Amino acid sequence: MRTPIIAGNWKMFKTVKEAVAFIEDVKGKAEVAGVESVICAPYTNLPALTEAVQGTSLKIGAQNVHFEDSGAFTGEISGLMLKEIGVDYVIIGHSERRAYFAETDEIVNKKVLAAFKHGLLPIVCVGESLEEREAGKTKDVCRVQTEAALQGLTEAQAAQVVVAYEPIWAIGTGKTSTAEDAGEVIGYIRERIAAQFNSDVAGKVRIQYGGSVKPNNIREFMQHPDIDGALVGGASLEPASYISLVEGAR
Numbered sequence: 001m002r003t004p005i006i007a008g009n010w011k012m013f014k015t016v017k018e019a020v021a022f023i024e025d026v027k028g029k030a031e032v033a034g035v036e037s038v039i040c041a042p043y044t045n046l047p048a049l050t051e052a053v054q055g056t057s058l059k060i061g062a063q064n065v066h067f068e069d070s071g072a073f074t075g076e077i078s079g080l081m082l083k084e085i086g087v088d089y090v091i092i093g094h095s096e097r098r099a100y101f102a103e104t105d106e107i108v109n110k111k112v113l114a115a116f117k118h119g120l121l122p123i124v125c126v127g128e129s130l131e132e133r134e135a136g137k138t139k140d141v142c143r144v145q146t147e148a149a150l151q152g153l154t155e156a157q158a159a160q161v162v163v164a165y166e167p168i169w170a171i172g173t174g175k176t177s178t179a180e181d182a183g184e185v186i187g188y189i190r191e192r193i194a195a196q197f198n199s200d201v202a203g204k205v206r207i208q209y210g211g212s213v214k215p216n217n218i219r220e221f222m223q224h225p226d227i228d229g230a231l232v233g234g235a236s237l238e239p240a241s242y243i244s245l246v247e248g249a250r
């Protein structure tokens with residue numbers, strides 16, 4: 001059985017003070033047996049957050065990582081640095097990074113390999129644009145992005161990957177995919193992982209849905225047998241809303 005995973009992607013929101021106050025509010029509440037609960041925060045929050053979640057089951061993730069360990073890469077942060085401060089997860093290849101920061105499938109793959117090198121677990125984002133959806137390319141886009149991201153991983157590593165299927169048109173728009181539709185794409189992604197590795201690996205990889213997930217629709221997505229959780233932007237920012245999301249994944 002795959003453990004459901006709810007991950008909040010805070011994007012570029014919250015100061016350190018706000019981030020720590022959030023953890024105080026959700027401690028013990030956004031902790032539900034059998035559900036993994038991860039907050040992916042801006043870099044500046046991470047040291048305080050890894051400290052704040054000590055003694056809880058909450059996990060902390062970054063939203064990006066550079067693929068080199070160190071070097072002349074002004075403004076970048078490496079996996080080595082994230083591991084040192086106790087980060088567990090890292091979001092890689094979010095559509096906002098692909099669109100605004102020119103991340104290619106090749107860069108995403110390098111980052112996934114770098115994450116494993118440092119013992120960080122990647123949450124790899126894939127998903128189609130509205131244009132691609134309308135052109136009937138949804139599955140192709142997801143296949144190409146997923147295969148590229150997981151290239152070069154061992155079977156043991158691949159089995160630990162979290163994939164987030166986030167249709168770009170559903171992000172921050174209030175439009176969601178239906179659970180049935182998202183489940184179909186996610187089922188297809190799982191089939192492709194089975195083809196790339198094997199069915200044992202594919203059976204272990206957790207695949208989330210992301211895109212306007214809210215407390216009022218989380219249960220619908222979680223009821224689909226192929227959907228293992230959610231990557232949530234806007235609705236992860238308020239403690240009460242985040243707690244409801246984690247409870248909804250039970």
Ligand SMILES: O=C(CO)COP(=O)(O)O
Binds near residue numbers: 094172174233
């Ligand atoms: O991009 C997302 C999570 O990574 C989704 O954002 P929203 O939940 O705000 O639509």
